[in-house]
Amino acid sequence: MWLLLLDNVNLVRGNKYILKDINAVFETGKIYAILGTNGAGKSSLAYLIMGINGYEPSSGRILLDGEDITNLSITDRAKKGLTLLWQEPVRFQGLTVEQYLTLGGKIKVSNHQIEFILNFVGLSPNLYRHRMVDGLLSGGERKRVELASILLLNPRYAILDEPDSGIDIMSLSMIENVIDYIVKHGGTVIVITHREEIAKLSQEAYLLCNGSILTQGSSDRIIKYYKDRCDECSHVNLPSLEEMRI
Amino acid sequence: MISTIDQRKEFELLKRAYEKAGGDASKFLNKRVASLIISGDKVIGLNGLTGIQIFPQQIQDGVRARIVVEKNTIIQTPIHICTGFVEKRGLQKVIFEIEIGDNSQVRFVAHCTFPWVEEFTHSALALVHIGKNAKMYYSDEHYHSDTGSVILNTTTKAVVEENGLFVNNFVLTKTRVGKLHLDASVELRENAIAELSAKVKASKLDQVLIREKLDLIGNRASGIAKTTVVALDQSxxxxxxxxxxxxxxxxxxxxxxxxxxxxxxxxxxxxxxKVMNELAELTHEASIGRVNANQLQTLMAKGLTEEEATELIIKGLIG
Structure with a gap:
């Protein structure tokens, strides 16, 4: 069984803990939700797992199938099957959707596969494969292109940072299909979301508050906890002692 | 079209260089495509079409050509201009006087090919006049030798009359630059539009000086001048x-x-x-620095190395 494990990970900037005492296990073939209010550290956790510059753990280890990947580069982690969907994917001047999806020809895929994947994320191949991945794409279109790119990578671990942001509510089923597709192809999905419909797809969830894992467990329970207590929490990201004792 | 055996050989050499650089030389032999082929100080190919007149003239170390597109002429196929130099050393001067008649529309595809030169200076001057309601697109791509020893001085001075359009694209990204001095300026009359663009990749000891200038003279004239440069090594x-x-x-x-x-x-x-009219509006944006870190890391998170990601980003920027 593949396993991604965070072992007592801390991320400190200056005197402030961005992430504190993170212990988490992500098993293969499952869907995990990361919940938390704004500023709780969800995206930081995603960047830390992916190895993004500036998010190197101050202490602790990240293990993939027992191998310590804490000091591996982004590229090396990606080659081991990790990938990240950014909350706001960056634009690329002069690259067509097709060039972007194939990473300039690095990924060998057939025309049929490109058409299939674009259709899968709700983009007509005729209209989009030769469009530029630049500022002329709307936020939603850009997000769909990024989802298509993730699918073509066939990742073992896909960290999706708010895949639904920028996507109209009528297209949530597309996001669900993307997550389902990754899992059916043997991957694990770690999804950061504020949307209940997306969180409910997961089997397990972690609730982050002020950089720490406040609680974890079955998604139903964590979602209920989040809805009951975090939505109207008067001390956002400053959990009370009572909450810390859960 | 080609009058002497020597010229035919020269044409073959240019054709080979042009195709090596990715061009489609078949256009030069197509009678339905207007074209002008210059090698050194000689015109070795010339084809006009109805509505387009090309008057080349040999000058010292080069060629002067007057290109006239008559009024109300719309040319669907681009006019091909190939300027080449097949010797290793020398100087080439090219002067184009381009007149686009009122209500006409024309597209130029120009290639300057100097693949074997070692010590060479190319001086180009384009004087362009675009008539009322006329549109002209000029795409100028350069292929130099990899010695970095080309000196290229290229100047474009354009005037765009009322409601006219001028789009000028200069590209030097596939080979070494050498020393480049590009100076493009356009004067825009009422409602006229211009887009000046330059894309250059400089490497090793290349030196580049680019000046693009918009004179928005007429009411509601508008223009954009954009420069994209990738500077590597000690350039x-x-x-x-x-x-x-x-x-x-x-x-x-x-x-x-x-x-x-x-x-x-x-x-x-x-x-x-510089605004000389309170109703005018000018903006600018500029960035200098390494490849955007977010772009890099996005591609690296898909498995590309930093080098590969940089290469892909640069390819997108300058083609």
Whole structure:
């Protein structure tokens, strides 16, 4: 069984803990939700797992199938099957959707596969494969292109940072299909979301508050906890002692 | 079309160089495509079409050509201009006087091919006049030798009359630059539009000086001047983009993007905006620095190395 494990990970900037005492296990073939209010550290956790510059753990280890990947580069982690969907994917001047999806020809895929994947994320191949991945794409279109790119990578671990942001509510089923597709192809999905419909797809969830894992467990329970207590929490990201004792 | 055996050989050499650089030389032999082929100081190919007249003339070390597109002429197929030099040393001067008649529309595809030169200077001057309601697109791509010893001085001075359009694209990205001095300026009358664009990749000891200038004279004239440069190794790049707002409601935008890679690159940009009419509006944007970190990391998170990601980003920027 593949396993991604965070072992007592801390991320400190200056005197402030961005992430504190993170212990988490992500098993293969499952869907995990990361919940938390704004500023709780969800995206930081995603960047830390992916190895993004500036998010190197101050202490602790990240293990993939027992191998310590804490000091591996982004590229090396990606080659081991990790990938990240950014909350706001960056634009690329002069690259067509097709060039972007194939990473300039690095990924060998057939025309049929490109058409299939674009259709899968709700983009007509005729209209989009030769469009530029630049500022002329709307936020939603850009997000769909990024989802298509993730699918073509066939990742073992896909960290999706708010895949639904920028996507109209009528297209949530597309996001669900993307997550389902990754899992059916043997991957694990770690999804950061504020949307209940997306969180409910997961089997397990972690609730982050002020950089720490406040609680974890079955998604139903964590979602209920989040809805009951975090939505109207008067001390956002400053959990009370009572909450810390859960 | 080709009058002597020597010229035929020269044509074959140019054709080979042109195709090596990715061009489609079959257009030069197509009677339905207007074309002008210059090698050194000789015209070795010339084909006009109805509505287009080309008057070439040999001058010392080069060729002067007057190209006239008659009024109300719309040419669907681009006019091909190939300027080449097949010797190793020398000087080539090219002067184009281009007159686009009122209501006409024409597209030029120009290639300058100097693949074997060792010590060579190419001086090009284009004097362009675009009539009322006329549109002209000029795409100028250069292929130099890899010695970095080409000196290229290219100047474009254009005047665009009422409601006219001028789009000028200069590209030198596939080979070494050598020393480049590019100076493109356009004067825009009422409602006229211009887009000046330059894309250059400088490497090793290449030196680049680019100046693009918009004179927004007429009311509601508008223009954009944009420069994209990738500077590698020890290359030196200076970019000065200027816009002058004179006409009522004239609008200009200048943009310079310079990507640097190499510890010894020396790159700068100076935007010059001058409004001489309170109703004019000018803007600029500029960036100099390494490849955007978010772009890099996005591609690296898909498995590309930093080098591969940089290469892909640069490919997108400059083609």
């Amino acid at each position: 030196k790049v200076r970019v000065v983009n200027e816009a002058y707002g004179v006409g009522d409601y004239s609008k200009g935008h200048i943009k310079c993007e310079e990507i640097t890679k190499g510890e010894a690159v020396d790159v700068s940009t100076v935007p010059v905006l």
